[in-house]
Amino acid sequence: MSEIPVITIDGPSGAGKGTIARQLADELGFHMLDSGAVYRAAALHALDCGADLDDEASVLDALQSMQARFQPDPEGVQVWLGEQNVTSRLRLETTGNAASRVAVMAAVRESVLDEQRSFRKAPGLVADGRDMGTVVFPDATLKVFLSASRQVRAERRSKQLKEKGIDVTMACLLQEIGARDERDSSREHSPLVAANDALIIDSSDLSIDEVVAQIKSALSTADTPGG
Numbered sequence: 001m002s003e004i005p006v007i008t009i010d011g012p013s014g015a016g017k018g019t020i021a022r023q024l025a026d027e028l029g030f031h032m033l034d035s036g037a038v039y040r041a042a043a044l045h046a047l048d049c050g051a052d053l054d055d056e057a058s059v060l061d062a063l064q065s066m067q068a069r070f071q072p073d074p075e076g077v078q079v080w081l082g083e084q085n086v087t088s089r090l091r092l093e094t095t096g097n098a099a100s101r102v103a104v105m106a107a108v109r110e111s112v113l114d115e116q117r118s119f120r121k122a123p124g125l126v127a128d129g130r131d132m133g134t135v136v137f138p139d140a141t142l143k144v145f146l147s148a149s150r151q152v153r154a155e156r157r158s159k160q161l162k163e164k165g166i167d168v169t170m171a172c173l174l175q176e177i178g179a180r181d182e183r184d185s186s187r188e189h190s191p192l193v194a195a196n197d198a199l200i201i202d203s204s205d206l207s208i209d210e211v212v213a214q215i216k217s218a219l220s221t222a223d224t225p226g227g
């Protein structure tokens with residue numbers, strides 16, 4: 001057990017985990033782990049190597065040669081695969097879907113565990129993902145499960161994409177989000193579920209500041225290591 005505090009924020013895609021995690025980490029002066037970026041980088045590398053994303057051995061084989069670097073950035077994280085900055089490719093919907101496919105594989109999840117845990121550094125970490133509180137940091141100081149209705153998540157995603165000049169229909173987004181929820185929640189290994197001891201927040205009708213305030217208030221009453 002580490003003495004370094006960790007706040008985990010798990011939940012489905014589009015619930016606002018990344019935005020909330022970043023603001024919380026900034027306010028607390030903590031490091032941040034965007035674990036989705038780790039799975040996205042793994043999927044991209046596997047694709048670049050020509051691996052078959054439905055074949056665990058093929059993906060694992062590709063991951064042997066992965067050299068990923070994650071560098072914090074005010075916008076989130078900059079990611080390199082070898083010498084190549086892959087940050088914008090990482091954010092594509094197609095990469096998210098590919099990440100969700102490789103993330104069902106137990107050996108892939110096992111292979112990125114140490115990388116994720118290495119982000120736990122003083123003075124503390126805010127980690128966002130699907131299994132941060134259940135598997136990666138089971139001894140977290142505070143576990144949050146952040147959800148929002150599928151409609152709200154699709155609307156938020158549509159807005160984000162529009163800002164980047166990408167136009168996608170709501171029907172298409174709703175369908176993609178539904179498929180991703182289904183795969184992330186029903187997989188055998190580390191499925192998306194709230195930890196038993198998680199604080200559950202539905203952000204559908206809450207602002208970013210309101211969610212961050214709820215988490216900070218819960219943190220003030222949580223048992224902090226050494227505190």
Ligand code: DC
Binds near residue numbers: 013128
């Ligand atoms: O949060 P995101 O959209 O960047 O994540 C992309 C995919 O990676 C997601 O659909 C499932 C997978 N993932 C996971 O299985 N476990 C995590 N802790 C984070 C992401």
